[in-house]
Amino acid sequence: MANIHIHPGWRLKESATTPESIYLNRRDFVRRVGGGTIVAAAAAACQPGGGRAEAASLGPLDNIPDTPTADLYPVAANDPRFTPGERHSVVSTEEIVATYNNFYEFGTDKDGVWRNVGPFEARPWEIEVTGMVDKPGVYDLVELERAFPLEERIYRHRCVERWSVVVPWIGFPLASLLARAQPQNGARYVNFVSFDRPDQAFGQRTQTWYRWPYYEGIRIDEAMHELAFVVTGMYGHPLQKQNGAPVRIHLPWKYGYKSPKSIVRIEVSDERPTTFWNDLAPAEYGFYSNVDPEVPHPRWSQAEEEIVGTGKRIPTLPFNGYGEWIGDLYGGRVTPAGDVPHAG
Numbered sequence: 001m002a003n004i005h006i007h008p009g010w011r012l013k014e015s016a017t018t019p020e021s022i023y024l025n026r027r028d029f030v031r032r033v034g035g036g037t038i039v040a041a042a043a044a045a046c047q048p049g050g051g052r053a054e055a056a057s058l059g060p061l062d063n064i065p066d067t068p069t070a071d072l073y074p075v076a077a078n079d080p081r082f083t084p085g086e087r088h089s090v091v092s093t094e095e096i097v098a099t100y101n102n103f104y105e106f107g108t109d110k111d112g113v114w115r116n117v118g119p120f121e122a123r124p125w126e127i128e129v130t131g132m133v134d135k136p137g138v139y140d141l142v143e144l145e146r147a148f149p150l151e152e153r154i155y156r157h158r159c160v161e162r163w164s165v166v167v168p169w170i171g172f173p174l175a176s177l178l179a180r181a182q183p184q185n186g187a188r189y190v191n192f193v194s195f196d197r198p199d200q201a202f203g204q205r206t207q208t209w210y211r212w213p214y215y216e217g218i219r220i221d222e223a224m225h226e227l228a229f230v231v232t233g234m235y236g237h238p239l240q241k242q243n244g245a246p247v248r249i250h251l252p253w254k255y256g257y258k259s260p261k262s263i264v265r266i267e268v269s270d271e272r273p274t275t276f277w278n279d280l281a282p283a284e285y286g287f288y289s290n291v292d293p294e295v296p297h298p299r300w301s302q303a304e305e306e307i308v309g310t311g312k313r314i315p316t317l318p319f320n321g322y323g324e325w326i327g328d329l330y331g332g333r334v335t336p337a338g339d340v341p342h343a344g
């Protein structure tokens with residue numbers, strides 16, 4: 001009985017979803033990239049000196065940067081046999097996920113982000129892994145995409161603002177990248193840093209009250225957890241810019257802001273890093289920020305969420321439904337004591 005494969009139980013069942021939308025998107029992508037026309041148009045819109053993208057010429061699904069790794073996509077989907085339940089496991093359409101975004105580097109209007117990413121040059125791209133690792137280095141993202149087997153993971157994504165989507169991400173486990181860098185004994189935290197390019201991101205130019213570049217961090221045992229994912233693709237193709245091209249993190253048991261987009265650096269250290277949202281509003285956004293229906297935000301309840309594009313509201317689950325796989329990372333709690341002042 002060689003090759004018995006144990007499928008992780010956190011995998012969402014694709015058959016409980018709307019596979020048509022995924023496969024339509026895949027075909028659509030093949031057609032667009034195969035023809036090459038839209039990619040060429042996107043590249044033209046990114047010429048130096050260009051202002052914001054021309055909304056009229058580029059649609060929300062036309063923001064996939066050209067990459068020599070396009071041949072790696074799509075990849076095999078999740079095994080359909082395992083699911084943590086039917087709740088909320090309808091994959092959002094790419095149209096929704098690509099037009100309703102939080103990415104403050106490109107403004108604070110969720111439906112405006114995709115219109116503003118034109119000037120952002122998301123390929124080629126390097127990521128530095130630095131700090132308390134035996135093998136620090138600067139990696140070309142293309143190298144990493146080819147080094148690790150890419151997998152598709154359908155993950156729930158829950159924003160602290162009470163909306164959620166379900167996204168077929170493509171990427172590789174964060175643990176694989178960290179293993180390659182070899183964290184030293186005593187390494188306890190991992191910090192992620194996004195790009196800093198005010199010339200390409202008008203939000204960094206104009207919203208100077210934010211502490212750019214965006215940064216968020218987690219404990220190293222959280223980073224090594226099998227659910228922690230480095231995302232390079234979505235819906236069968238490389239990431240759209242508005243979703244964090246060319247590489248972002250996704251931590252499905254935490255509020256969305258803990259998953260930084262378009263990262264350029266991963267820092268391993270023995271000191272807890274400060275984090276973008278905790279620095280801005282410590283009473284509202286903790287370090288851990290695990291999805292917790294019992295701990296309201298000071299300005300709203302977290303008991304429910306709206307599934308974007310459906311008008312449907314559903315109860316929020318502890319750890320966003322991933323509690324069974326999180327195990328005892330937090331000593332039996334969802335929100336560790338004192339994570340936000342009002343959580344006790």
Ligand SMILES: Nc1nc2c(c(=O)[nH]1)N[C@H]1C(S)=C(S)[C@@H](COP(=O)(O)O)O[C@H]1N2
Pocket residue numbers: 097100101102103104105157158159160194214242243244255256257258259260261262
């Ligand atoms: N660099 C960066 N990363 C970011 C953000 C941001 O503003 N900048 N917003 C966060 C928030 S609040 C959420 S909900 C998710 C949104 O991801 P999506 O637009 O792909 O759904 O990205 C997170 N990562």
Ligand SMILES: [Mo]
Pocket residue numbers: 102158159160161255256257
């Ligand atoms: Mo968010």
